[in-house]
Amino acid sequence: MSELEQYYRVLDLEPGATLEEVNQAYKDLVFVWHPDRLPKDNHRLQQKAQDKIKALNEAREKLRSFKDQSQTVNYSRPTQQKKPSSSYYQQPQTNYQQPNQNPDLSGKDFSRANLSNRDLSGRNLSYANLSGSNLSDTFMHKVNLRGADLSEANLFRANLLLADMREANLRSANLIGADLSGADLRGADLTGARIRSGERLLVKLIGANLTGAIMPDGAIHR
Template sequence: MSELERYYRILELEPGATIEEVNQAYKDLVFVWHPDRIPQDNVRLQQKAQEKIKAINEARDKLRSLKVKHQSPTYSQPYSPPYAQSYSPPYSPPPPQPKQPAQTNYQTAQKNPDLSGQDFSRANLSNKDLSGRNLSFANLSGANLSDTFMHKVNLRGANLSEANLFRANLLLADMREANLRSANLIGADLSGADLRGADLTGARIRSGDRLLVKLIGANLAGAIMPDGAIHS
């Protein structure tokens, strides 16, 4: 078995899977094997989880770098910027586009994990990895955070009103005093999250009588529930 085939097998993918499939497989497996989900007193499983996470990270990084390399254009002429390839010479740059601070801010988050107070209103952050980021008091109103990985994220005091958190992973997130009014929380995992004082008025958490949000071990003391009642 080649190294490439081994990486695909680690991520439980078929050879030739797309970058989107690689990213999704990575998030699914990290969610399953994250050491924080394993009892601390189970040394054998903790060690196995650490080894799994290490292999998953390596496979994801290798496959992503390989696909980016293969997608990079090659030039027989002197180098010109990649975005010029759709133009016939002489090259004329496209007109400047208005800045989109939310997207730019997310890109810089790879180097700077402190995004407190940033404006991500209406931003498309679906499938992003925001785990461990400091988004306290950030404006995420109306943002698309579906399938976003936000393990141990700091969302204290953040504005998440009308945000789409469908299937978002908010395991152990700090969401004290967060504004979650009318947010879509269907399928979200809030296990172990700190929701003290959060406002969930009108948030979607049920389908009929069925609760569709994971709240195992979540702290809801003083939180305003979707029906307006204050959790004791």
């Protein structure tokens, strides 16, 4: 088995899988193996999870690099012209930067953007305008959203493990199914945010810091 095939196997994929399939497989497996989801006192499982995450990161980066090189070769052939890749957004916006091209996106305008299913893990989106944006099923592990405007954003099933969301505006945001485990929500405004179905809480907040946050009912969390 070649080294490239081994990277596909690490992600439980068949050789030749698309970049989109690679990214999705990576997100799914990191979600399963993240150490924060395992008992802290089980050192064997913690070490296994850390080794697994390391292998997943390496496999994704190697396959991304391979895909990028393949695209560069194809684009260099004058007889083969490819159509531009589809935008991240439902309606093209010339003033937008694609998130995967730049880790520092602080203060950028992504209002009403379609960022569903994207991998924004580790990105700096502090004070960015994400109002009304579609972030459903988006992977945002350790993303920096401090002071960001997420009002009316759709965060359905978004993965926000260990995200920095201090002073973020989450007014009227849809948080149903979102995982905010370990997130820092100090001073965040969740007024009117959707987090329940009836009396059932449908947001994961294990280990989240909500000190000073304005809760959906307007009460300040102490």
